[in-house]
Amino acid sequence: MRTLVYGKYLIRGAGERRQIVKNGAACVEGSIIKDVGDFKVLSKSYQYDLKVGSEKHIVMPGLINSHDHGNGISLILRGISDGPLETWVQDFFYRGMEGWNTYDNVMLSCINQIENGVTCFINHYYSPFDLLDSNTHTEDVESAVRACVDSGGRALFSPAFTNQNYCTYEDGSFLGTLPEGIRRSFNLKVATESDKAERLKQYVSGFRELHRKYDGKDERTRVYLGPSNVHWVSDDAWLEIKKTAKRLKTGIHTHLVETRYQAQYGTKFLGKTPAKHLDDLAILGPEVSCAHSIWLTREDISILAKTRATAVHNPSSNLRLFNGIAPALEMKRAGMSVAIGLDGTTINDEQDMFQEMRLCSLLHRHPGIQARHLSPNEILDMNLTGGSKVALDEGGIGAIEIGRKADMILVNASRFTVPFVSEKLPLIDLLILRAKGSDVDHVMINGNLVVRNRRFLMADKSKLLEKVGKWKEKNSGLDQNLAKLVDRIRSFYERWDGGEPSNRMNFIS
Ligand SMILES: [Zn+2]
Known part of the structure; x- marks a missing residue:
């Protein structure tokens, strides 16, 4: 199968060498870009x-x-x-739906992203079923990974793992202060050493099986380890996860210092920052990607740069969940690898990466005449080159170039160029400042057309929406206790704050 993909402009290459080809085209053979150049020349060749x-x-x-x-x-x-x-996750975990179907929920997420021009995505998957309920858990995780495969997307599937501090970052002292009734209704327990070890054993054996079955599937799927965060995973588990990643030659995806309290956990319980702790355990490396990374110190930034780990910036999620602003400009200037993620919590809740890149451009404009900022090309590069590092596929995806994998989108410029557009405006500035996910007409992933004329071709989206529309909010009977639990958690962290609200957006500001 040979396809000609063409447009008024084509963005070729990566990084500083990214260039615009007027009347450009790419010849795709199978899953690979065979040639790139002038439309007329390629049409005839x-x-x-x-x-x-x-x-x-x-x-x-x-x-x-x-x-x-x-x-x-x-x-x-x-x-x-x-x-x-810290309180939002409780609401999120305990809000059930009647009729819930994991496959449909994940498929809908894939469709929303792909329609908006995302061709490769991570799914750091949290199953609603306990790891120790192994059959139901395994079945649920497989439904999620199958939806990713069936969507036609390039997926980095990373089942999440937690084995301590389920309720707060100090369950050992917090849970003892809770009334018995609340503790029992949410089945809250302090994880013992044997609980932690048992969970780790289950996770690693389940992971190996999942990896064997799905890693490399249809040339599009990778299966990554997914430790949740420093305070949620015991040191033994981190070491075993690193060993497993090395053995299976796969990636590790985690959250890192997403909130002020996660940074304080480091000071209180580790005597150092969480990033320094991961470095001391020799976890960090090019195969590690750390979502959020908001509360990094300057020393943390040099550690991440030195170990070549990638930080994933989630601009709108960080704002929506009251977590601050990641020091993306400082990370880039320190030579760190930085990527961009949506975290399923974006502006308008629309999973629109164009809007996310725009917010990223607006957030990192430091006040003053010296105009310190990230250029639109740097932001696109964070998404593409940073993202290709997260995907452990730097020479494969993230650029239109001969020999690369054919993941391309065609953005219809009609809406955002009315009534005219100045010849002086660089094309990438136009895209970062004006385009939306809804302007994407066609999406090609691994050489296959997955969206054509804004229609998703791999599943019937309207039928799926109709089905999901029948789901109902579950009345769990936990609502009153949940409100009490959330109140307790709030006062618990207020004590960590020492009664003083902070007006800093990260360690660096
Ligand atoms: Zn997340």
């Missing part, structure tokens, strides 16, 4: 089975969502209001 494009289109590499949890249904619509992460 090869015979094609299919031609996709028009005068209105900008052809660019498919976008990469480097952190997400695969929730297809808007949390806002589910009535889960934005709030500080």
